[in-house]
Amino acid sequence: MITITAIIRVRQGYEQTMAQALLEVAEHVRANEPDTQGFFISQDEKDPRVFTTYERFTDRAAMDTHNNSAVVARFFGIAKPILDGDVILITANEISTKA
Template identity: 40%
Template structure:
């Protein structure tokens, strides 16, 4: 069985925060790609029909890589510190890659 861990983080915000959330998500994605060797994929999405609805799709090489992500300074600053307070809904799901 593969050790790869997949995360989906589905978020909603108020219309007045949508652009700020979008910009912070792009910053977070760039920081993850630049600083986390255990991250395999980190993609930010925005619903074209509902600009207050966002999705992160993430893949990590293993549990240690996911833990390193959550412990990283950019996660603590951008996601936990700035993004999460702007959200009205937050749903995170964890999956293991089959195969």
């Protein structure tokens, strides 16, 4: 299993915009990406400008399909102007899970 963790910080006042953009990606994943095993979105309790996604893919092809999709391109079109700093991305091989 390949995973991506993304830590995203938006500028003040754009929390709802980011939440909606991420939820649109999640809906697309749910409906169209059977090899994406999980797409989790979290919003920090103390700083609601910080979002984290955790994505699980069966293999690199599934990850590439997701990353090259129109919905991800649309997401970054929305996200780039409202980001507060760089997105931190960690791509990893999952070594343990509790399902």
